[in-house]
Amino acid sequence: MTLVSTRRWPWAAAVVIILIGLSFFLPLFYIHLAATMLCMVLFAISYNLILGYSGMVSFGHGMFLGIGGYVYALLATKTSVPMWLSLAAAPFVAGISAAIVGWFCTRLRGILFAMLTLAFSMMVYSLAHQWYGFTGGDDGIVGIPVPKVIASEQSYFCFVALVTMSALLVLLRLTRSPFAATLTGSRENIERMGFIGIELRRYEIVMFAISGFFSGLAGVLLSLINRQIFPAWMHWSTSAEPIIMCMLGGSGTFFGPVIGAVVMTGLKYWLPTYTIYWQLVLGIILLPLVLFFRRGISGFVMNSVMSRARK
Amino acid sequence: MDFITVPDISVLVLQLMNGLTRAMILFIIASGLTLILGTCGIVNFFHGSLYMLGAYLCYSLALFLGNYWAALVLAPIAVAFLGGFIEVALLRRIYKADLLMQLLLTFALVLVASDVVRLVWGPAYKMLEAPSIVAGSISILGAQWPNFAGFILGLGPAVALGLWFFLYKTRAGRIVRAIALDEEIVSILGIDVRRVLTLVFMLGCLLAGFGGALQAPLVALNITMDSSVIVESFIVVVVGGLGSIWGALLGAVIIGVTHSFGIMIMPRVALVSIFVVMGIVLIVRPWGLMGTPLSKLAR
Numbered sequence: 039m040t041l042v043s044t045r046r047w048p049w050a051a052a053v054v055i056i057l058i059g060l061s062f063f064l065p066l067f068y069i070h071l072a073a074t075m076l077c078m079v080l081f082a083i084s085y086n087l088i089l090g091y092s093g094m095v096s097f098g099h100g101m102f103l104g105i106g107g108y109v110y111a112l113l114a115t116k117t118s119v120p121m122w123l124s125l126a127a128a129p130f131v132a133g134i135s136a137a138i139v140g141w142f143c144t145r146l147r148g149i150l151f152a153m154l155t156l157a158f159s160m161m162v163y164s165l166a167h168q169w170y171g172f173t174g175g176d177d178g179i180v181g182i183p184v185p186k187v188i189a190s191e192q193s194y195f196c197f198v199a200l201v202t203m204s205a206l207l208v209l210l211r212l213t214r215s216p217f218a219a220t221l222t223g224s225r226e227n228i229e230r231m232g233f234i235g236i237e238l239r240r241y242e243i244v245m246f247a248i249s250g251f252f253s254g255l256a257g258v259l260l261s262l263i264n265r266q267i268f269p270a271w272m273h274w275s276t277s278a279e280p281i282i283m284c285m286l287g288g289s290g291t292f293f294g295p296v297i298g299a300v301v302m303t304g305l306k307y308w309l310p311t312y313t314i315y316w317q318l319v320l321g322i323i324l325l326p327l328v329l330f331f332r333r334g335i336s337g338f339v340m341n342s343v344m345s346r347a348r349k
Numbered sequence: 350m351d352f353i354t355v356p357d358i359s360v361l362v363l364q365l366m367n368g369l370t371r372a373m374i375l376f377i378i379a380s381g382l383t384l385i386l387g388t389c390g391i392v393n394f395f396h397g398s399l400y401m402l403g404a405y406l407c408y409s410l411a412l413f414l415g416n417y418w419a420a421l422v423l424a425p426i427a428v429a430f431l432g433g434f435i436e437v438a439l440l441r442r443i444y445k446a447d448l449l450m451q452l453l454l455t456f457a458l459v460l461v462a463s464d465v466v467r468l469v470w471g472p473a474y475k476m477l478e479a480p481s482i483v484a485g486s487i488s489i490l491g492a493q494w495p496n497f498a499g500f501i502l503g504l505g506p507a508v509a510l511g512l513w514f515f516l517y518k519t520r521a522g523r524i525v526r527a528i529a530l531d532e533e534i535v536s537i538l539g540i541d542v543r544r545v546l547t548l549v550f551m552l553g554c555l556l557a558g559f560g561g562a563l564q565a566p567l568v569a570l571n572i573t574m575d576s577s578v579i580v581e582s583f584i585v586v587v588v589g590g591l592g593s594i595w596g597a598l599l600g601a602v603i604i605g606v607t608h609s610f611g612i613m614i615m616p617r618v619a620l621v622s623i624f625v626v627m628g629i630v631l632i633v634r635p636w637g638l639m640g641t642p643l644s645k646l647a648r
Contacts, residue, residue: 095448146635148448149392153587156580157628164621274580278456285453315468321460328454329442 046210050203057199061192069191073263075303076202077256078283082295083209084252085280090289091213092221092245097152097277098139098159099253104272106132106254107261108166111179121185125262129254136250137243144242156274166269178268182261198259205252212248213292221245286327288334297335364613365606370498370567372605373505374560378578379585379597380512381556387592388529388549391440392448394455397579398462399554403428403561404570405470408477417477417566425558432554436547444546459575467572475570501563508556509598516594525549529592584627590640599638 057076061069081103088094109131113124143154166173173179188197212218221241223230261267270276279302280295287298305323309316331338382396403424410420435458443450516522527535528542528549536542560578568574585604589596604623611619630638 089449095452142632146631149591150587150631150635152448153583154628154631157624157631160624161621161628164618164624167620168617275576281449282453282456285449289449315464317460318464318468321457321464324453324457324460325439328450328457329439 047207050207054199054203058196061195061199066191069195070263071303071307073195073198074260074307075300076198077260077263078279078299078303079296080202080205080259081253081256082280082283082287082299083206083292084249084256086284086289086292086295087209087213087218087249087252088242088245089281089284090291090294091218092242094144094242094246095148095152095281096143096155096246096249097274097281098155098157099249099280100272100274100276101139101155101159101162102132102136102250102253103257103260103276104166104267104269105135105162105250106257107267107271108173108179108257109254110258111182111261111267112173114183115179115181121183125185125258128258129251132254132257133247133251136253137247140243140246140250144239144246156277159272159274159277163269163272163274166272173269176269178266180266182265182267184262184265188262194263198263201255201259205255209252210292217241218245282324284334286324286334288336288338288340290334291336291340294334294336301335360613364609366498366502368606368609369602370501370605371609372601373501374563374567375578375581375585375605376505376598376601377508377563378557378560379582379589379601380508380594381553381560382582383586383589383592383594383597384512384556385550385553386586388525389440389546390444391550392451392455393440393553394452394579395435395458395462396553396557396582397575397577398459399428399432399557400561400564400578401466401570401572401575402431402462403558404565404574405466405475405561406558407562407565408475408570409470411477411565420565421559421562424562425555428558428561429551429555432557433547433551436550440550441543441547459579463572463575470570470572472572477565477570497566504563505598505601508559509594512594581623584623586637588627588630588637590637593637593639596637596639 057072060072064072081099085096085099088096106128109128110124113119113127114121117124119127139155139158143151143158146154167176169175170177184194188194220236221238257271260271280299283298283302284295285298286301287296288294305316305320309319313319327334378396378400382393385391385393385396406427407417407420407424410423411417414420414423439454439458440451443454514522516526524535524540524545528545532542564574581604585597585600587600588603589598589600603626607622607626608619611622
């Protein structure tokens with residue numbers, strides 16, 4: 039438990055330095071891949087805030103990823119708002135949208151909660167997909183301008199690494215707070231939390247909004263490194279990805295989704311270069327994971343470490 | 350307002366009929382989904398793939414046998430056996446697991462099935478001609494309307510009636526409903542619950558395959574037809590009320606007609622209209638139009 043109780047920022051700083059050091063040696067393709075992985079790590083962890091800590095299964099988180107990306111892209115291409123300001127504003131818009139969506143959805147549980155988040159995300163998706171005059175429709179927005187300082191591959195990678203690691207520190211702090219513990223309590227036994235006088239819905243809405251904020255941040259970073267954005271980011275198939283990442287890595291731990299996001303993003307980059315039947319391979323990889331590693335890769339590793347420690 | 354077009358009466362009738370035809374196929378698929386959800390408690394994301402497999406199998410069998418009607422019977426049966434195999438081999442292990450495990454496992458199966466179809470049938474579109482007995486068309490209020498669509502329109506309510514009869518008027522149906530309420534008590538009474546669940550799952554798969562086989566002569570088959578149907582089926586099930594057969598019929602009619610008029614009046618918002626309907630139902634009446642507020646699934 040030493041890793042958790044000591045100060046964490048030196049670890050994060052070390053990771054950032056290693057990542058930045060690596061970026062000097064990696065070819066461009068890998069820099070882009072690594073930057074995408076970092077964004078997806080942030081997306082998966084912010085998703086796990088509501089999945090792992092409060093047991094809500096959202097099926098519409100692509101919406102917040104897309105809102106973050108679109109707000110930045112629209113501000114940067116259509117207005118003269120300073121780019122850094124647009125960068126900072128976009129996650130807040132995603133967070134506020136999440137608060138509104140969360141207000142409606144938290145009245146439901148389980149599959150119905152999932153379906154209502156799906157409904158909202160598909161409404162936003164259709165808006166982006168059909169409103170050609172404003173969002174570019176299904177052509178998306180291409181050639182998004184980025185601030186000069188982070189225009190080159192090397193510098194945008196450093197920027198993405200810094201922002202994601204700082205965000206992860208904030209999120210780690212958040213998940214160790216009494217606030218998160220309250221929500222975990224709700225996942226375990228919702229009636230009991232009501233009995234001790236806690237109005238859970240307010241907690242859930244706040245957590246949903248925070249999750250939306252950081253998903254939006256991941257979306258802004260993704261639009262920065264790709265310089266383009268498409269409505270597909272908000273489609274339900276994108277929303278399904280963080281679910282798979284969290285489950286693959288294990289949603290019971292903070293770092294589980296990191297493993298899931300890296301593995302998933304890596305597979306999605308690599309597999310199609312080897313075979314057009316990459317979905318088949320991905321499915322066959324997922325099946326035993328679901329059946330035999332119920333708590334994901336991280337859960338499996340923890341289990342084997344624990345049982346060895348006991349001997 | 351250039352994106353709103355006002356059509357004449359025959360177009361309206363045609364559009365209504367098209368919407369209803371679509372609704373009936375959607376109902377047949379969704380009734381299987383709601384049956385599996387209500388009895389086995391499985392959120393079966395794989396259902397759309399079973400529908401797609403039904404359509405492709407029907408296509409191949411119809412070409413091979415030279416007879417659509419034989420294919421219409423055989424393809425769903427083949428799909429049902431495939432479903433039974435999957436239930437015994439995989440799904441049975443996760444009945445007690447949470448929603449996420451079910452989503453993930455069935456999603457993995459979706460990925461596998463989609464590439465298997467691509468491997469076997471190839472990525473090109475496939476067309477099957479409507480069977481000759483019902484190939485003609487009739488005229489309703491000046492609109493030409495294919496007989497085959499009329500056949501499907503009659504079939505939907507027939508399937509609903511059949512399922513209702515099975516669930517409420519037969520001993521086997523009573524057992525199925527009892528299992529939906531309390532598995533343990535039923536097993537204490539000496540009934541092999543696991544076998545019943547397998548059979549119910551197979552019945553659900555049969556309905557998915559049947560929907561696909563009915564769809565085969567109506568649209569060009571393609572390897573993405575699973576994803577749109579699974580989302581629409583879930584919408585139908587949620588709008589109607591989880592586990593409710595008549596709810597699924599009502600939900601399918603609402604969704605089918607909304608979609609078909611949406612396409613005609615405001616093509617740009619047709620895609621979103623069905624999600625708006627579901628959103629409103631979930632906010633106003635979360636347990637669905639025909640569901641019960643205290644249903645254990647609605648929490």
